Amino acid sequence: MPTSKPLADRIEDVLPQTQCTKCGYDGCRPYAEAIAAGAAEINQCPPGGAEGIARLSAVTGRKVIPLNPVNGLERPRAVAYIDEALCIGCTLCIQACPVDAIVGAGKLMHTVVPDLCTGCDLCVNPCPVDCIVMYPVTEATGWQAWTQADADAARERHDFRALRLRRDKQENDARLAEKAQAKLAAVNAIDPADAASAAALERKRAIIAAAMERARLKKEQESQ
Structure with missing residues (x-):
């Protein structure tokens, strides 16, 4: 007989996956894990609304309770729109979007792909020129609009974006480590002409070694 999915997985399966963080957690998966651990209520997801609470109740066995207004209200689905005449190409909205629904490049115009936008509105606040607005695109709310x-x-x-960001970070860390090793090798290859030069080289070695150790410790902490 197949083993049942872990509770957190079953909870995540019934969340709307807008990744809006209005629940108070950094995305749908952390919220699902918090519910499973008993650290969060089932009424903290405005995009899911009343139906979402009912779905979570069915999965968890908890009593249906009203949506917590602290987390927001159940609303029609909205889509972000960028006023391209005002956009300065800062890329902050691209970095904020949890589902890669915004396209563009540095110092070039950005635009939202409406069919990909979850309406999370995480791109709005980072914009330094207030050129992003949220437009309702449905009259229905909650799961009736999604x-x-x-x-x-x-x-x-969202999961692909997270994978891409991890890969990009790993590649960048590898480049920095290789660069540091090359600098250290270059310093070690220098034959100091006098005591002052030797002391200067030793200071450089210490600086490079300290930077490499910080990078190692950071990588170790992130892997835990």
Whole structure:
């Protein structure tokens, strides 16, 4: 008989995957884990609304309770829009979008792909020129405005983005480590002409070694 999914996985499966953080957690997965651990209530997801609470109740066995207004209100689905005439190409909205729904490049115009936008509005506050607004695109609210297919697609994009960011960081860390090793090798290859030069080289070695050790400790902490 197949083993049942862990509770956190089953909870995550019924969340809308907007990744809006309105629940108070950094995305749908952390919220699911908090519910499973008994650290969060099932009424903290405004995008899911009343139906979302009912779904979470069915999975967890907890009593249906009203949406907590502290986390927000159940609203129609909205999509971000960038006023391209005002956009300065800072890329802050691109970095904030949890599902890669914004395209553009540094110092070039950005635009939102409406079909990919989850309406999380995380791109709005980082914009330094206030050129992003949220436009409602449905009259329905909660799960009536957002399908399971929408949620599944958003989850896939979010997970792919997280994978890409981890890969990019690993590649950048590897480049920095290689650069530090090259600098250290170059310093070690120098034959000091006098005591002052030797002392200067030793200071350089110490600086490079300290930087490499900080990078090692940071990598170790992130892996825990």
